[in-house]
Amino acid sequence: MILVAHQPEYLPYLGFFYKAMKADKFILVDHVQFERDDFQNRNRIRTGPGSDGWVWLSVPVITKNKSFQKINEVRIDNSRYWAKKHWKSIYYSYKDAPFFDQYKYFFEKLYLKKWEKLSDLNEEIIRYLFLQFNIDIPVYKSSDYNIEGKKTDMIINLCKAMKADCHLSGPGLTTEGGEHYVEVKKFEKEGLSHQFQILNILFTRSSLNRLRPICQL
Numbered sequence: 001m002i003l004v005a006h007q008p009e010y011l012p013y014l015g016f017f018y019k020a021m022k023a024d025k026f027i028l029v030d031h032v033q034f035e036r037d038d039f040q041n042r043n044r045i046r047t048g049p050g051s052d053g054w055v056w057l058s059v060p061v062i063t064k065n066k067s068f069q070k071i072n073e074v075r076i077d078n079s080r081y082w083a084k085k086h087w088k089s090i091y092y093s094y095k096d097a098p099f100f101d102q103y104k105y106f107f108e109k110l111y112l113k114k115w116e117k118l119s120d121l122n123e124e125i126i127r128y129l130f131l132q133f134n135i136d137i138p139v140y141k142s143s144d145y146n147i148e149g150k151k152t153d154m155i156i157n158l159c160k161a162m163k164a165d166c167h168l169s170g171p172g173l174t175t176e177g178g179e180h181y182v183e184v185k186k187f188e189k190e191g192l193s194h195q196f197q198i199l200n201i202l203f204t205r206s207s208l209n210r211l212r213p214i215c216q217l
Contacts, residue, residue: 003164005029005142005155007071008122010059011043012129019169020135025162028126030072030119031143032154036063040071041118047093055093057086061118072143074118087111103132152183156190166193 004023006016008030020026041061047053060077090107094100106128115121145161159167
């Protein structure tokens with residue numbers, strides 16, 4: 001049973017979905033500390049099909065007097081008109097793309113809704129994209145379980161909670177010094193295995209359903 005665990009990101013990068021395609025279960029790690037100016041509340045999109053330009057989309061969140069917040073506790077600052085801006089950026093960047101009309105209604109509706117919590121917004125996007133990528137696996141949230149520990153210990157406890165015997169991660173699980181902080185020997189001691197994946201895939205926006213065969217090991 002392969003488990004993939006990842007913090008809920010805003011408009012996640014391709015590797016997020018690549019790992020999910022290899023998993024039997026997926027858990028959104030939303031009980032850990034929210035990191036400001038990370039991909040949990042922002043990401044960037046191309047300024048148009050075939051363009052080399054980028055534009056950043058950031059969801060404003062309330063952080064005043066909140067030195068520590070769990071991801072699932074972070075509230076969106078709806079005093080700022082971010083949703084309309086994000087939808088306009090997406091619309092004008094991709095309105096001429098060949099498959100824009102197929103997916104635009106979801107995003108238009110998404111940005112019309114008033115979201116209170118960042119994690120709920122991100123989860124809605126992730127579940128929709130799983131559906132479009134034909135990723136048919138159960139999705140859980142770590143906040144629904146009593147998960148203790150940090151780094152390797154936390155991942156091992158996630159595996160135990162999900163009854164998984166293998167954890168799959170990408171190359172992002174590194175310390176500031178560039179070393180992997182996952183201690184493989186701890187996994188082996190618990191009778192578990194851990195696998196690293198190199199995420200290097202060519203993504204073509206015009207063929208979402210072709211992503212799965214491209215990603216086969």
